[in-house]
Structure formats: structure tokens, C-alpha cells
Amino acid sequence: MAETKKTSATPTKVAKKEKMLRVTLVKSPIGYCKDQRQTAVALGLNKLNSSNELPDNSAVRGMIFKIKHLVRVEEI
Incomplete structure (x- = not known):
């Protein structure tokens, strides 16, 4: 008997490059509402002129x- 290799029925997925955003804190959140300061920290922006690269999704956009x-904000 001849053996044949089975190939998977589903094609291999090619990794799709996810869009990214570079966010830079250019103005101090001092003097603004506390929740705005917390939002900046949640984005990874702790100091003035600090940057962070984040995925482009609805949560980050909000x-x-x-x-x-x-x-x-800059698109990468």
C-alpha cells in the first residue's frame, strides 16, 4: 500500500500586520480632571514628551x- 500525506484543508494564515499608533504627550495634564491624567497613564504616557506605540483599535482611539x-498622534 502506498501512503499519502494528508494536508490540512485550511490554508495557512499569513500574519496580517496590525496598524499601530505612536502617541506622544505634548502638554501636561496638570490642571485638568483627574480622569484625564489617569487616561494618559493608562496609555503609558507618564512624563512630558514621552511616547508609546499602541495598537490601532477602538479602545485606544477612545x-x-x-x-x-x-x-x-502619528500612524506607523
Whole structure:
């Protein structure tokens, strides 16, 4: 009997490159509501001019919208 190799019926998935955003804190959150400061920290922005690369999804976009007057956003 001849043996044949079975191949999987599903094709292999090619890793899709996820869009990323570079968010930079350009204005101090001092003097703004406490929740805006907490949002900046949640985005990984602890000091002035600090940057963080984050995935481009609705949760991150919502946090950016909340502090849009404090940050600069670039698509990577």
C-alpha cells in the first residue's frame, strides 16, 4: 500500500500586520480632571514628551479622543 500525506484543508494564515499608533504627550495634564491624567497613564504616557506605540483599535482611539488636547498622534 502506498501512503499519502494528508494536508490540512485550511490554508495557512499569513500574519496580517496590525496598524499601530505612536502617541506622544505634548502638554501636561496638570490642571485638568483627574480622569484625564489617569487616561494618559493608562496609555503609558507618564512624563512630558514621552511616547508609546499602541495598537490601532477602538479602545485606544477612545482614550486618545478623551485627551486629544494633550497628545500628538502619528500612524506607523
